[in-house]
């Protein structure tokens with residue numbers, strides 16, 4: 001079973017169109033499915049689940065849609081809290097929360113605080129998240145720290161991929177084992193870019209609001225049939 005699964009929940013808008021509804025109705029239905037997928041993932045033994053809820057680029061969507069997504073977050077998160085407590089879900093976020101409306105920030109802080117001792121599964125909601133921005137922020141940290149040293153070049157030379165990752169927002173989250181993207185597009189869209197080096201990718205045409213437990217199980221079965229070689233040969237991996 002993959003330890004850490006990430007999902008790009010794509011297709012809400014197209015789903016809404018097929019129903020003759022507005023895009024926000026698609027996001028509402030998508031949020032319901034997001035709530036369910038946490039439960040399915042927990043029951044299947046996944047320990048960390050990252051959901052890409054709002055990217056750094058999503059601010060450029062129509063104002064009404066951005067406002068709708070933010071208010072969905074502030075309204076639904078408190079409503080989901082009893083569920084999370086009952087299921088042992090530890091709620092975390094990944095991304096720069098500073099530009100979020102204060103109602104959304106408050107809801108996030110409350111959920112993080114209330115669930116911090118839960119241990120069944122980590123739900124990592126990626127909010128105003130971008131993989132390039134995450135790498136850039138880590139680079140700035142690393143350079144700032146190096147500049148405080150007597151020999152900054154030595155500090156920079158001593159950096160490894162592991163000590164660099166320690167400076168990233170995801171430093172306390174395991175590398176992403178499996179990335180699922182719904183909605184038929186085949187790209188990573190700035191999600192967990194650093195870890196994507198060795199993440200297994202799984203794409204499905206299913207639109208996010210139609211995603212079911214069976215779809216998740218198919219993705220997991222597919223993952224279990226893969227050989228993760230990390231640059232080695234198959235013979236090396238098997239021995």
Ligand code: FPP
Pocket residue numbers: 009010011012013014015027028030031034052053054058069070072073076183208
């Ligand atoms: C992509 O579908 C989806 C998003 C950009 C938002 C995902 C949000 C949710 C599932 C709701 C829960 C999140 C919050 C913030 C409460 P799309 O709109 O790009 O769909 P399309 O490609 O069909 O247009």
